[in-house]
Amino acid sequence: MxxxxxxxxxxxxxxxxxxxxxxxxxxxxxxxxxxxxxxxxxxxxxxxxxxxxxxxxxxxxxxxxxxxxxxxxxxxxxxxxxxxxxxxxxxxxxxxxxxxxxxxxxxxxxxxxxxxxxxxFKKEPLKHTESVNVHILDTAFLIPQLAAKRRIWIYLPPSYISSTKKYPVLYMHDGQNLFDQLTSGYGEWGVDELLDSLIAKGQKEYIVIGIDHGGSERLKEYNPYDSEYGKGKGKAYVDFLVETLKPYVDKKYRTKKDSENTAIAGSSMGGLISMYAIATYPKVFGKAGVFSPAFWLGKTIEADIKNKLKNLNESKVYLVAGDLEGKAMVSDMKNVFQILNPTGTNKNIKMVEKADGKHSEWFWHREFVDFYKFISN
The missing domain is CATH 2.60.40.10 (Immunoglobulins)
Incomplete structure (x- = not known):
């Protein structure tokens, strides 16, 4: 009984x-x-x-x-x-x-x-807010895997011009929202100002590559699985990062090419595709920032992580979400954390849950600092 x-x-x-x-x-x-x-x-x-x-x-x-x-x-x-x-x-x-x-x-x-x-209402025109260290790598970079073109941004560390050293690279999605208020739809992360400040205080210097999303195609391009929004194109998008964009960046700029010095990060759908990228290409991306991940639109990611877990032994993954983003968001993140770190003792896998966290750029801006310190150590 x-x-x-x-x-x-x-x-x-x-x-x-x-x-x-x-x-x-x-x-x-x-x-x-x-x-x-x-x-x-x-x-x-x-x-x-x-x-x-x-x-x-x-x-x-x-x-x-x-x-x-x-x-x-x-x-x-x-x-x-x-x-x-x-x-x-x-x-x-x-x-x-x-x-x-x-x-x-x-x-x-x-x-x-x-x-x-x-x-x-007639709005006051927004102004460009990117720092002097941000440049446009290309206004229409070809993505052959998607038969599309995208603007690509690049943040070069303050010492890049005056030195000959090589730098680690962080690839980020939703490039429109990373550096410039004028191009952002909902406010910017302010990654450039954060990096300028962190580097001035002695933090490690990274090159940051921002890839613009495809507007109405975003829900498919950042999803490696089919969903109610259409056939997933995420695998092709990640293949583009690995096969086309990274080789181009490594050839044109002084980069450290190994996985230990190559990170990937994004929020919402960008969090989902970042987790997929490091799980699929752990020998390319050694670190990932998974902010407020939309795992609910790609539940298959859990099975994929389980199948590829043995390849992620050396990977560093930073997961973060807020309680005000919904219970499903946090519970899905906890499920993935449990798969990645079943004993809770792996210091390379970190999960952060914030009581005041909302699905918003201000939250990701704030949490970026601790993520950056995590991948820099």
Missing amino acids: KWIYFFLILANSFLRANAQVKVKFEMQNIPPSKDSVAEYFLAGNFNNWKPNDAAFQFSKVNGDYLLEKQLPVDIYEYKITRGSWDKVEAGSKGNALANRSLNLKRDTIVKITVANWADQ
Whole structure:
């Protein structure tokens, strides 16, 4: 009887952890817009922040706009858009707003009032904010594996011009958001300013390569597996890094080519593809920064890591996520950490969970410092 009782408790806990509840979003007092036909969407950590996701589009019912979904019990962040981030909700004076938050525990009705829309205001033009150490390697670098072209950024350490030494290299995704406020969609990481400061204080110098994402193709290019967003192109993207971009960088710049001196990092989908890259090519990438990883869109990564675990003995992996990004985000990260470091004694595999962490550039900017120190030692 005891084992039956234990089983029932375990089953009940599992059901509670995976419970789906109903949530109904009701939009009220919608401000006017320039659109000839009004369309409203929910974008959040439940749909990888896609601003025009048809599965999260409001429907007009008797003059009101409603959206009903079944979602797991969890903590969610979201915003209202009119189909793009240029048309995201804003404050009454056009000011940017923090993400809305929903701690979903039971069937819930959420009433939403939008103050205004970002595109209704004339904005002060943003200015370039990249430091003098950042350059454009190429505005349209060919990616033969994807039949596409991308802008490639490069951060050269302060001593690069005046020295003859070689440097380790960090490859990062979402290049638009790394160095320059003008090109970033949601704010920049400020990697260049962070590095300038850390290096001035005696930290190791790295070259950083930033690869622009492909806009609407990002959810496929940063996913090595097929998903609800389409056929995954992540394997081809990582092959590009290994077969095309890295050889080019190693030839043109003074780099340390070995895996111990080659790192890769990114956030969200960039975290997923960084984990895949180091698991697939551990002899190329010896270190990885996995920020707020979207493992939920690529659960096969767990099986891949298990199958390739013996090849990751010398690898350094830094995983970080915040509690305010949702329980699934943190639990998925913990699952991967457990696979990588089952005894918890491997100092080369580190996991950081921050209570205030959100799915945002400010969070990744802050956590980048400890990641950089981790790969520099």
